[in-house]
Amino acid sequence: MVTANEQRFRELLLDWGVGNTREYPWRETSRSLYEVFVAEFFLTQTPADNVASVYPQFTEQFPSLGSIDDASKEELVEVIRPLGFYNMRAEALKKIATRCDSIPESVEDLTELPRVGRYIANTTLCIAQNQPLPVLDRNVVRVYDRVFGEVWPAAESDQWEFTERLVPNENPREYNLILLDFGAMICQSEPQCDVCFATEYCTYYQKHKQ
Ligand code: SF4
Incomplete structure (x- = not known):
């Protein structure tokens, strides 16, 4: 079960992904x-x-x-x-x-x-x-840690569980690719908050915006 906040993040992330994801040969559906x-x-x-x-x-x-x-x-x-x-x-x-x-x-x-x-x-x-499996790399850890703040767990096994819970049943492939790209392109080590859709409720942004 996802919270309203988590659901909103997923929706905005999917919206951001339209036209913004990276193209690589291994991503071709064939x-x-x-x-x-x-x-x-x-x-x-x-x-x-x-x-x-x-x-x-x-x-x-x-x-x-x-x-x-x-x-x-x-x-x-x-x-x-x-x-x-x-x-x-x-x-x-x-x-x-x-x-x-x-x-x-x-x-x-x-x-x-x-x-x-x-x-x-x-x-x-x-x-x-298109199996509904969580992908958890350094980029995804950084994104979820920043967006969800204290709710994001410290232990790796709990992080996998958290990430798994957020994978949507409908088109998990699309969601995970967009999430990976968002971490690589926007929520980088130096986050590009000025062009990010999540500022309103991102824990990291709310803490550091001053
Ligand atoms: S507002 Fe900044 S820190 Fe938060 S998700 Fe967006 S880019 Fe990352």
Whole structure:
């Protein structure tokens, strides 16, 4: 159950998202579960623009887990070197491709894979399959902490619970993408409050506006 304040934030956030979200190749709705997984796997610890610079070549050269299984680690590294952590990433992808014929469709099975945590699992399944799962990265923590103030919990497990409660059942994919973009574009480390829709009831803004 969401409060009236939370519901209002969700509505305004969705309104803000119209025409304001970022476009990346892995966000195209035609992308397969595998293709979305690859993007989310790389997006951990690497800015989206860097991932976008190698993503088309990677997905063309390695269009499935089978093709990763057939490739050598060196062939993977050759493409993903600009992303950094390339040895670790290539080794993990090779292990995943050896273990699975296809990307698992549940959080439990996904998080069994090497280097795959709850964030990658949830984001992959939400973006690829519109599953109503919470995504919680540093941007989302910052946004909810600022907007909801003292109601935002300190413990990470409680933060996941809070975030899960706010994911709408209707089009969770859209909501989560907009939330991620809002944190990356407006409620940044240096917040752009002068162009934000949430000033009226944002706890952080109300405290700091003087
Ligand atoms: S008013 Fe400022 S601090 Fe609050 S959500 Fe908007 S950008 Fe973030």
